[in-house]
Amino acid sequence: MLEIAKADILSRLAFDNPWWEEGSTGKVAFEDTPRRKYFEPFQAAILDSSVRRALVLMGPRRVGKTVMVYHSIHALLHAGVEANRILYVSLETPIYTGLSLERILAMFQEQFKHNRHAKLFVYFDEIQYLKNWEVHLKSLVDSYADCKFIATGSAAAALRLKSNESGAGRFSDYVLPPLTFAEYLQFVGRDEELVAEARQGTRITYTARNIEELNAEFVHYLNFGGYPEAVFSETIRANPGQYIKSDIIDKVLLRDLPSLYGINDIQELNRLFTTLAYNTGNEVSLEALSASSGVAKNTIKRYLEYLEAAFLIRRVERIDNNARRFKRAMCFKVYLTNPSMRAALFGQVEADSPAMGALTETAIFSQWQHSQSTNLYYARWNSGEIDIVSMSSETQGPQWAVEVKWTDRPYKARAELDNCVDFAGRHPLLRQPILMTSRTVTDSELIYKGVSFQFQPASLYAYLLSANLLRQLVATAGRKPVRSTSPKLAG
16 A cells, blocks of 8 residues: 655645745735734734743634634744744645644754754644644653644544643633624725724724614624634625534534534434524523433533534523522523524524524623633513523622613513613623613613613624723734724623
8 A cells, every 4th residue: 555655745835825935925825815804913923932831722613713823923924933944734724634733833944954052943733643642742842842832623523622632831812702893894895884983082982883783793793703714705794504504513513512522313413503592692501401302411411512512502600680690500691602692593693583582692792701810690580581681700799790682672661671770780890881781772870760871782882892802812812903992891
């Protein structure tokens, strides 16, 4: 049996790294596409030589990980890094099957006569296709102190599991979530057209220039806006269900998770996910899930962990009106990490669709998943519920609360605010005002039964929330934000 010749491997490496021949003036794939706001802190982490770690870029399928890698390479070349010091390898390419990372790196070093102390930038794309990748990558980090290794992968569950198990002290995880609403508006070129910002000292506020148009774009975002490729492709936008379901959901459910965890009954997993997707934004219980999906409760617990690790869903725990957590959390809320997945499975929504309330709540939570430091819960008791409650890690009490609506009705039907009044009365340290999202109403301070409320359109809140979180992300990289700043995240 013939083995793949070394010359053929080197030929493929040269094909995947055209800058070796063309240098910094050569065209890099995707260099003309917009950069995500996550790029700046990602590139800063790559350039940080004070930490001897590989950077592992994780995230769900089709959110732009490979594109961000090419943007990184383009930035290195234009910063003066020699082209032959940058290696890109896509490990899903068949010719690399069976080759170790060490062997590929050795060929690269030999090709350009790099010694072991050469400062190199090495990108391993889709690293999950290499068996025991974490062992190989850790060995490279230990052996080559002056090389910066960057790995990406779409099988998020595998990457998270393996990096935690074997990469302690040698890997830094970097998560790239779906597009935020602020990024979506930027990508379609309508952020400054639809949202106005005003400075008042250090404070920046946002207002909608045209709430109807902003709401229309918000509905588009719910249907397909979480995926950069869908935003730019008319073909995909015309049929986002086929693209999102076949290329994203099915590959995770039918291939990634079964191969990672030895799941035999794929249809069972698929039924559970379909049930969860339909109920995004709603409270569910293990008993109800078991009854509706036909999956045993113990199996459901395992599947929920897998689906969360694969960035498909997020669970939010419940507290009562006294802000106490339940010892046995049998009920919880479930959210798709990207609301576009529900539209792909069950059809696109319109502004007046019955599912808009739940999808609006899902979209708000999908912005919050970009924050790594906020402890969010929902409160439910016999006579009421509040959708989002932030708990202080110091006082263990509520800091602020948000009730998510896609309707203007509570602004006039004030009795619908009674549950918030009840909750606020039990927690005097709760920051005021309580934020109520609406469809079109804006009111900075409404007083009802002694409690202060702020009304803000849900689409605008989704924008400012994502803009502020991204501003903080960019700030951690020590760079000035391009746009989108505000001192408060929660209104």
